[in-house]
Amino acid sequence: MSPNQITVDEDLHGLMMQSDKFTARELTDAYTQSRQKVCLNVPLTADQFRHHVSEHIMRMLEVGWVKRVRVYGGADQAFKLMAKPLNLEVTFISRDKPVRRRSPRRRKEANVPVSQEPVSRGPACARTEPKRYLGELHEEIRSDFLSAMGEAERYQQLIEVMPHLKGKLEGAYLDARDRRARLQGHLRAVQTTLSMLRA
Incomplete structure (x- = not known):
């Protein structure tokens, strides 16, 4: 994946936006609770939830979308969601919604009306596809x-x-x-x- 591209879990990103600061542990707990309220394609273990959250934090940290704000060590390292870098192209993925890509260009610069933007097919279901x-x-x-x-x-x-x-x-x-x-x-x-x- 190019350095100016990133794939992000839309639900996880939404949880990051709800808090001024968060730790990997806090974010994992909140994400686990939110995902248990919907029908997942494949049930995840606690370790898989932790790994999923940690991977996202590290990738967003590398591109400058997330930064460390204080250090306690281990799972209590705190992070903060920053403004999205201007040159970063983001693909949001949700198990319950279609994939959608956010271009680093502003909509008015791209001159593409909302109704004409291509809509990708949603993620496949593990059971039916x-x-x-x-x-x-x-x-x-x-x-x-x-x-x-x-x-x-x-x-x-x-x-x-x-x-x-x-x-x-x-x-x-x-x-x-x-x-x-x-x-x-x-x-x-x-x-x-x-x-x-x-x-």
Whole structure:
């Protein structure tokens, strides 16, 4: 995914907007409660909810849409939602609504009336359209996997050319490497399931 593009859970973004400051734990609790009130395509575990929220916070942090506001360590690190960067293209995804893309250009600059904007087809349901659902999931995970892989590679290169910063960069490198490994496992699981359905 390009540095000026990001995919964001619309419901999670809405919760961020409701609070001046939030921690990963607070946001996870609020998101879990909100998602339990609707019919999910696939039930999520508590660990999956935490991972989903943490991934979003880190991606938004990297593009400057979220910033750290105070440090308590661990899950109590606080964050704040900032104004969306002007050059950032956002794709909002919700399991209950169609995907919609927000361009970094203003609507009047793009000169496209609201009624003429293309509307993407909504996310597939895991039960009624399993192949399309898995295909969409595969693309989402693959994008995150490539991003994590590139991040880990870059940290490794930076450590090699600036060894004096190894102590400061090694933690971030290990986090990116672990995230890459987890996403690779998710990717394989989805690919295996798709192969079984297509057999």
